[in-house]
Amino acid sequence: SQQGEEDPQALSIQEGENATMNCSYKTSINNLQWYRQNSGRGLVHLILIRSNEREKHSGRLRVTLDTSKKSSSLLITASRAADTASYFCATALYNQGGKLIFGQGTELSVKP
Amino acid sequence: EAGVTQSPTHLIKTRGQQATLRCSPISGHTSVYWYQQALGLGLQFLLWYDEGEERNRGNFPPRFSGRQFPNYSSELNVNALELEDSALYLCASSPRQGAYEQYFGPGTRLTVT
Numbered sequence: 630s631q632q633g634e635e636d637p638q639a640l641s642i643q644e645g646e647n648a649t650m651n652c653s654y655k656t657s658i659n660n661l662q663w664y665r666q667n668s669g670r671g672l673v674h675l676i677l678i679r680s681n682e683r684e685k686h687s688g689r690l691r692v693t694l695d696t697s698k699k700s701s702s703l704l705i706t707a708s709r710a711a712d713t714a715s716y717f718c719a720t721a722l723y724n725q726g727g728k729l730i731f732g733q734g735t736e737l738s739v740k741p
Numbered sequence: 742e743a744g745v746t747q748s749p750t751h752l753i754k755t756r757g758q759q760a761t762l763r764c765s766p767i768s769g770h771t772s773v774y775w776y777q778q779a780l781g782l783g784l785q786f787l788l789w790y791d792e793g794e795e796r797n798r799g800n801f802p803p804r805f806s807g808r809q810f811p812n813y814s815s816e817l818n819v820n821a822l823e824l825e826d827s828a829l830y831l832c833a834s835s836p837r838q839g840a841y842e843q844y845f846g847p848g849t850r851l852t853v854t
Contacts, residue, residue, distance in 0.1 A: 731784035
């Protein structure tokens, strides 16, 4: 079964609005990562947040991590049509090396 | 810097045949990962290689196997293909062992008829 569950499964917003995606997981993690996938192609790494971090920023992206609730959120501010893609959270567990366990993803559609 | 490359882009095979997928990591990266993205099943971890050794394996049958060559490129072999093996197979690399960000290739779309 998947470690990460994402919510919502699909999100449709207008350009300029903010998009928030949530991810929950089941077991203790080493870190949590967010990836973007355009149209069934390869994944692009967006941001990595370690288990001892609570918040991280990268450009228009803001990620939070709450290890007590085993959840994370990805906020994309001032969205653009080019942000249209599927977004996945992935968890890296302790003693599993680089193995990533992916959530089912959130499909984001940004309308111009 | 060249990214992760995968070949072929598309592969069509018949049930029972064997498929071989190839991956070249980013120069300097020693770890290679394989994932399967099948419709309805999401992204699932298949295999992890580092320094020529298999380090971890996902919940897949033994007919999924692979290897890593001295130049760190990797090959994924799927024997006795089944219809449900149809999926996008993604390869990723990272610069060293451990839980770091991974850089993905464009994938190989395998279709089993």
